[in-house]
Amino acid sequence: MTPLAKLFRTTAIKLALIYLAALSLASGAVIVYLSQNTATxxxxxxxxxxxxxxxxxxxRYRIAGIRGLVASVEARSRRPGASLYLVTDFAANQLVGNVEGLDERVLAGESGELQRxxxxxxxxGDKREALVRVFQLSxxxxxxxxxxxxxxQYFRSLLVEAxxxxLLVLAGLGLVTWIxxxxxxxKRIDAMAATGRRIMSGDLSERLPxxxxxxxxxxxxxxxxxMLERIEALxxxxxxxSDNIAHDLKTPLTRMRNRVEEALRQQDADAPARAALEATIEDCDTLIRTFDALLRIARVEAGSSDAVQETFDAGTLIAEVGELYAPVVEDQGGRLxxxxxxxxxxxxxxxxxxxxxxxxxxxALKYAQNPDDGGVRVALEGYRDGDTVVLAVRDFGTGxxxxxxxxxxxxxxxLEKSRNAPGSGLGLSLVSAVARLHGGRLVxxxxxxxxRAELRLPAGGASGKRGNGVDERDGRADGRTGG
Structure with a gap:
C-alpha cells in the first residue's frame, strides 16, 4: 500500500475530509443564498x-406637455448614474434621452411591462443590459x-470572486489539516503500531511512547x-x-527411566518383570515427550525472542524434509x-x-493409511499464492x-478412532502455534x-516475527488426533 493510500484509509484523514466537504457545502450554500437574495x-x-x-x-408631462417632459428628461440624462431615459414621437424618432441601439420591438411592446x-x-460604447419600462403617452x-x-452584475462578480x-482558503485549511x-x-499512531508489532513478536519489554x-x-x-507491565509479569x-516443570518433573522422570533401564539390563530375557520394566520405560518416554511438547508450545505461544530468524527458500526446506523422511515412508511400504x-x-x-x-x-504416517490398498501415500507440496507461501502435507486416508x-x-x-494409537494429542497444537508465531495459520x-494440512505463511517474512527461544531438542508429539 502506498503512503498516500495508507493516509486516506485512516479515520483521522477521513474525518478531516468530511469536515472540509461539509464546510465547503455550507459555505457555498450561504454564498448562493446571499447572492440570490441580494439580486432580489x-x-x-x-x-x-x-x-x-x-x-x-x-x-411633468401632464403639467408642462411634451416640451416640459423633454426638458426634464434631458436634464436627468445628463446626470451621472445608472438611470436610463428615452422619449420618442409617434414615428419612433428619438427626441431626447441617453439610450440608443434599442431593438424596435422594445418600444412597440406592451405599455408598462418590465423588460430586460x-x-x-x-x-x-459596449452593449449593456438594463431593466426598463415603456409607457405610451397621449x-x-x-x-x-x-x-x-x-x-x-459587478456585485455578482464580487460574490463569485469571494x-x-x-474555496482557496478551504483548500489551504485542508492542506494544513493534512500536514x-x-x-x-x-506519526504517533504509526509509532504505537510499530511498538505493538515488536511486542507481539515477543519483546514484552517494549512500551508505547x-x-x-x-x-x-x-x-x-x-x-x-x-497493562503490558502486568502481562510481562504474567x-x-x-x-x-515452565522452567520449573522442566527441572522438577522431567529430571526425575529421566532418572527413573535410567534406573529402569539399568534394572532391565540385569533381568533375564524371560524374566516375568521384564515386560513391566519395558512398559515403564515406554511410559517414561511418553511423559518426557509430552513435557517437551507442552514446553515448546508454551514458549512458542509466548513469543519468546531468542531463536534465530533467517531468510530462506521454502523449496529448499521442503527438499531437505523430503530427503529426511522419504526412507521412513518407504520403510512402511509407502512413498513420499x-x-x-x-x-x-x-x-x-x-x-x-x-x-x-x-x-x-x-x-500422515500414523493415521492416513489408505484402507483400499493398505499402503501409505503422502504428498509434501509448496507453492506461492499471492503474498502467501503455502506448505502443505496431504495424505490419502480417511481424513x-x-x-x-x-x-x-x-x-x-x-478423535475416537485414534485413541488407541500412541501419542498425546499435542502435535497439531504445536504446528498451529508455529504458524501463528510466523504470522500465518494452519488450515x-x-x-x-x-x-490436506496447509501452513499458510506470509511470503518474504511479512509477519516480522522474532524468534521464540524454545529448546531445539526433540519435542515432537503426534498431532492428527491431538492437534
Whole structure:
C-alpha cells in the first residue's frame, strides 16, 4: 500500500475530509443564498426607482406637455448614474434621452411591462443590459425609463470572486489539516503500531511512547503500558513455571527411566518383570515427550525472542524434509511425493518450520493409511499464492470430519478412532502455534480422499516475527488426533 493510500484509509484523514466537504457545502450554500437574495433586493430597488421616476415624469408631462417632459428628461440624462431615459414621437424618432441601439420591438411592446433589454449608451460604447419600462403617452409619444444592471452584475462578480477565494482558503485549511494529521497524529499512531508489532513478536519489554503532553494518546499509552507491565509479569511467571516443570518433573522422570533401564539390563530375557520394566520405560518416554511438547508450545505461544530468524527458500526446506523422511515412508511400504514451486522466500525460524512439517508427515504416517490398498501415500507440496507461501502435507486416508477440524487444533484432543494409537494429542497444537508465531495459520481441508494440512505463511517474512527461544531438542508429539 502506498503512503498516500495508507493516509486516506485512516479515520483521522477521513474525518478531516468530511469536515472540509461539509464546510465547503455550507459555505457555498450561504454564498448562493446571499447572492440570490441580494439580486432580489436589488431588483426590487430598481423597480421601485423606475416606477417612482415614471410617476414623476408622467406628472411633468401632464403639467408642462411634451416640451416640459423633454426638458426634464434631458436634464436627468445628463446626470451621472445608472438611470436610463428615452422619449420618442409617434414615428419612433428619438427626441431626447441617453439610450440608443434599442431593438424596435422594445418600444412597440406592451405599455408598462418590465423588460430586460440590451442597449448602447448615448455616444457609443459596449452593449449593456438594463431593466426598463415603456409607457405610451397621449399624442403617440413613448417614454422609456430604466436602470442599468452593470452594478448588479459587478456585485455578482464580487460574490463569485469571494466564493473562489473562500474555496482557496478551504483548500489551504485542508492542506494544513493534512500536514498536521500526517506529521503528528499519524506519526504517533504509526509509532504505537510499530511498538505493538515488536511486542507481539515477543519483546514484552517494549512500551508505547509517551510524549508527556497529557493528551488522549498519552492517556491511552499510559493505560496500555500498565497493562503490558502486568502481562510481562504474567509471562515471566509462565516462563518460570515452565522452567520449573522442566527441572522438577522431567529430571526425575529421566532418572527413573535410567534406573529402569539399568534394572532391565540385569533381568533375564524371560524374566516375568521384564515386560513391566519395558512398559515403564515406554511410559517414561511418553511423559518426557509430552513435557517437551507442552514446553515448546508454551514458549512458542509466548513469543519468546531468542531463536534465530533467517531468510530462506521454502523449496529448499521442503527438499531437505523430503530427503529426511522419504526412507521412513518407504520403510512402511509407502512413498513420499514432493512438489515444490519457486519464489517461495520465507523469513522465520527454520527449525520450528521443519518441526511443524515433520509433525504433519508423522501424523500422515500414523493415521492416513489408505484402507483400499493398505499402503501409505503422502504428498509434501509448496507453492506461492499471492503474498502467501503455502506448505502443505496431504495424505490419502480417511481424513477428519468437518465438525472436528477446529477442535483437533486444541491441546490433548484426540478423535475416537485414534485413541488407541500412541501419542498425546499435542502435535497439531504445536504446528498451529508455529504458524501463528510466523504470522500465518494452519488450515485443515478435505483432499478427497484424505486430509490436506496447509501452513499458510506470509511470503518474504511479512509477519516480522522474532524468534521464540524454545529448546531445539526433540519435542515432537503426534498431532492428527491431538492437534
Amino acid at each position: 433586493v436589488l431588483r426590487e430597488q430598481i423597480v421601485e426607482t423606475v416606477d417612482a421616476e415614471i410617476v414623476g415624469l408622467a406628472d 433589454v440590451s442597449y448602447t449608451p448615448l455616444g457609443g 399624442g403617440g409619444f413613448r417614454l422609456l425609463v430604466g436602470r442599468d444592471l452593470q452594478e448588479q 466564493m473562489r477565494f473562500w 498536521y494529521v500526517s506529521r503528528r497524529v499519524l 509517551v510524549e508527556g503532553t497529557g493528551d488522549e494518546f498519552d492517556r491511552l499509552a499510559i493505560g496500555l503500558n500498565t 509471562m515471566q511467571g509462565l516462563k518460570d513455571v 511425493e514432493l512438489d515444490a514451486g519457486t519464489g517461495m522466500t520465507l523469513c522465520g525460524n527454520r527449525e520450528l518450520l521443519v518441526q511443524a512439517l515433520v509433525n504433519l508427515i508423522e501424523n 477428519i470430519p468437518d465438525a472436528d477440524k477446529e477442535r483437533v487444533l486444541h491441546r490433548f484432543v484426540r 485443515l481441508a478435505d483432499a478427497h480422499p484424505g486430509l
